[in-house]
């Protein structure tokens with residue numbers, strides 16, 4: 001099943017509830033929350049208080065993408081604030097297995113993320129325990145960047161490994177997903193599509209979300 005997860009990073013932070021409501025009206029079914037600490041990535045965004053407010057504003061699952069160092073220190077706070085899904089970067093976790101278990105202990109879905117320069121193979125020992133794998137198709141830190149096509153073979157590889165080993169993780173893609181790239185990521189095997197600029201950049205978020213989802217679903221029919 002294809003799902004659209006709009007990234008609120010590109011929304012008006014003064015009107016987050018309305019932004020989420022518009023995207024939901026267009027068919028979005030997950031809310032992607034980009035958490036940045038100014039250390040792991042060169043930008044600072046939001047923390048648990050905003051997640052807590054969003055929790056009251058929507059029924060949709062909140063997908064918290066932690067682009068932070070030392071995520072173990074903050075996972076309990078995000079879970080308590082109402083996160084449903086929490087993902088951590090492979091590159092930021094010295095004890096990745098422990099961190100993923102910590103997410104699960106807090107009754108959240110656990111995801112692992114890889115940057116554009118990180119191979120899928122680095123995840124080989126955790127693919128049996130994650131609920132989803134997030135493939136970055138830009139270098140994390142900012143919305144509105146250009147899609148890096150190298151993400152496509154990583155998505156394909158993750159789909160192959162899942163089939164070959166009987167795993168059940170879902171495949172999410174994040175960065176530069178827009179009308180001109182959405183068909184490629186879906187054909188490669190991505191199921192959860194994060195989009196910030198393409199949903200909230202200009203025009204009506206409901207119409208933008210609906211158009212992206214329609215393009216994604218028709219590309220899914222062409223998957224081989």
Ligand code: DX5
Pocket residue numbers: 007009010032034065138139140141142143144145174175176177194195196197198
């Ligand atoms: C990048 C973030 C993304 C970003 C996506 O660091 O993880 O979620 O907001 O934005 P677009 O869709 O504009 O590339």
Ligand code: ZN
Pocket residue numbers: 007032033034065174194
């Ligand atoms: Zn993200």
